[in-house]
Amino acid sequence: GAVVSQHPSRVICKSGTSVKIECRSLDFQATTMFWYRQFPKQSLMLMATSNEGSKATYEQGVEKDKFLINHASLTLSTLTVTSAHPEDSSFYICSASPGGLNNEQFFGPGTRLTVL
């Protein structure tokens, strides 16, 4: 149990285009989902926290208009990188939390974004 999927696993796009990444909790309802960014050989950097049905909370320094997050249901959150540029190339990881007494986050397999 507690499986989180991400789609796509890899995406290559041209500079200036927008890219959408999906994160799904397959066998549980996620009251909260998190989006992380990971540069090569570095740690996970939290970008934003999203709760179902409400606006995402962005970490300091993360542009909310650039990284649009939607958490439309208890099993799906999306991250849209708008007007992508080469510096947005990175590994993006989502995680999902059932909340309540469960203190864990379950991680998706990640999405590698390359902007040409």
Next chain:
Amino acid sequence: AQTVTQSQPEMSVQEAETVTLSCTYDTSESDYYLFWYKQPPSRQMILVIRQEAYKQQNATENRFSVNFQKAAKSFSLKISDSQLGDAAMYFCAYRSYNFNKFYFGSGTKLNVKP
């Protein structure tokens, strides 16, 4: 904000030997959770072990155990009988008891030599 520090960027261990990865954290909270995650080359984050701060007993999961020193704010991971499959990046993480948000350390790359 809470900070998590892993002072060992890279460690090596001989297969079947024991290795200890260090983690310290800074917090003013009394209740919280601590985690060790493994990230193999596939990049999938895998939970290794977790510890609740209110529990004095150190958590153990098969070959993995922790040394949790609350007063010293230290949370080290011991891997016994190291296996080639243990080679990965290991991240220490802190989660507040009341706030569902993780803070990660910078990671330690573990190499296992055959």
